[in-house]
Amino acid sequence: MKEIILNQLNASLPNIQVETSEFKDELTIQVQKKDIVEVCKVLKNDSELKFIHCIDVTAIDWARRKDRFTVVYHLFSLKNKFQLVVKADVDESDCNIDTVSSVWRSANWHEREVYDMYGITFNFHPDLRRMYMPEEFEYHPLRKDFPVLGIPGSLPLPKK
Amino acid sequence: MGLEAKLTQDGFLTTKIDALLAWSRKSSVWPMPMGISCCAIEMMAVGGPKYDIARFGSEVMRFTPRQCDLMIVAGTVTYKMSHVVKKIYDQMPDPKWVIAMGACTSSGGMYRSYPVVQGIDQFLPVDIYLAGCPPRPDNLLNALIQIQEKIGRTKGRDFQNKPLSELNVIQNN
Ligand code: SF4
Numbered sequence: 001m002k003e004i005i006l007n008q009l010n011a012s013l014p015n016i017q018v019e020t021s022e023f024k025d026e027l028t029i030q031v032q033k034k035d036i037v038e039v040c041k042v043l044k045n046d047s048e049l050k051f052i053h054c055i056d057v058t059a060i061d062w063a064r065r066k067d068r069f070t071v072v073y074h075l076f077s078l079k080n081k082f083q084l085v086v087k088a089d090v091d092e093s094d095c096n097i098d099t100v101s102s103v104w105r106s107a108n109w110h111e112r113e114v115y116d117m118y119g120i121t122f123n124f125h126p127d128l129r130r131m132y133m134p135e136e137f138e139y140h141p142l143r144k145d146f147p148v149l150g151i152p153g154s155l156p157l158p159k160k
Numbered sequence: 161m162g163l164e165a166k167l168t169q170d171g172f173l174t175t176k177i178d179a180l181l182a183w184s185r186k187s188s189v190w191p192m193p194m195g196i197s198c199c200a201i202e203m204m205a206v207g208g209p210k211y212d213i214a215r216f217g218s219e220v221m222r223f224t225p226r227q228c229d230l231m232i233v234a235g236t237v238t239y240k241m242s243h244v245v246k247k248i249y250d251q252m253p254d255p256k257w258v259i260a261m262g263a264c265t266s267s268g269g270m271y272r273s274y275p276v277v278q279g280i281d282q283f284l285p286v287d288i289y290l291a292g293c294p295p296r297p298d299n300l301l302n303a304l305i306q307i308q309e310k311i312g313r314t315k316g317r318d319f320q321n322k323p324l325s326e327l328n329v330i331q332n333n
Binding site for chain 1: 239240242243246247272273274275277282283284285
């Protein structure tokens with residue numbers, strides 16, 4: 001399956017860099033963040049691959065690494081019964097990545113959740129609002145520098 | 161029953177208005193089931209035939225706050241939800257009581273983290289804190305009995321008419 005994916009990607013997009021890694025039979029491909037939409041389009045629409053199910057979009061905060069965040073896409077191909085992980089690094093100074101909600105509509109809410117929890121902006125997203133926290137909340141709780149108990153006073157309580 | 165025996169003897173009984181009011185109030189406490197998460201399942205069990213909250217005159221769970229006397233806050237109150245809980249509490253007519261059911265509601269419980277209010281007494285006046293995660297249904301009945309005892313001790317002068325400004329009614333535009 002790995003060869004098929006890489007071949008199809010190379011055939012459609014000859015200019016992109018793809019790194020692969022494997023862990024416990026799970027294949028991960030790492031791409032540049034500027035290529036993410038193109039790669040996802042091929043993964044979904046290629047007749048050999050057909051990763052039509054976007055299971056989840058999430059992120060990792062590496063705290064002190066140079067590229068602080070990694071956005072992670074979990075995809076599934078019903079045709080091949082194969083699960084694939086796509087990763088793209090995002091740096092804190094340029095904390096945005098293009099949205100894949102044009103490819104999978106289900107990515108819309110997943111990306112809103114990532115935006116809410118990690119503060120990564122998704123360019124061209126149709127409706128980038130917070131998912132869980134109140135709209136006026138200023139922080140992103142799943143970042144490593146956010147205290148577990150929150151920042152006192154940042155979430156308003158009703159008057160007694 | 162005691163009451164009928166008295167009535168058949170002489171046809172009248174003497175009591176105090178305060179006592180009569182408190183007795184009728186405490187024997188028909190209508191709960192507002194503010195079931196927010198898992199504790200609400202135990203609250204439903206209390207409504208069912210095995211534990212049967214009807215034995216205590218509280219089977220009338222009203223889903224409109226305007227007809228309730230007792231708010232059973234059963235579940236994890238997040239900061240986002242706290243405004244809703246408070247809004248519903250404000251809509252309940254006075255006099256009203258609150259049971260904080262379960263560890264989450266009383267203290268945040270196992271959710272010692274940013275989204276969960278660490279105890280609803282930060283924004284509501286709580287009468288009974290109920291231990292357990294979740295509390296057993298008989299424990300909730302115990303809380304109800306204690307609320308009834310508390311209501312039984314009230315006097316008419318505890319609930320005087322207040323001017324509207326003091327009631328602090330939320331004004332929606
Ligand atoms: S106290 Fe326990 S059972 Fe009750 S809402 Fe919290 S976690 Fe659920």
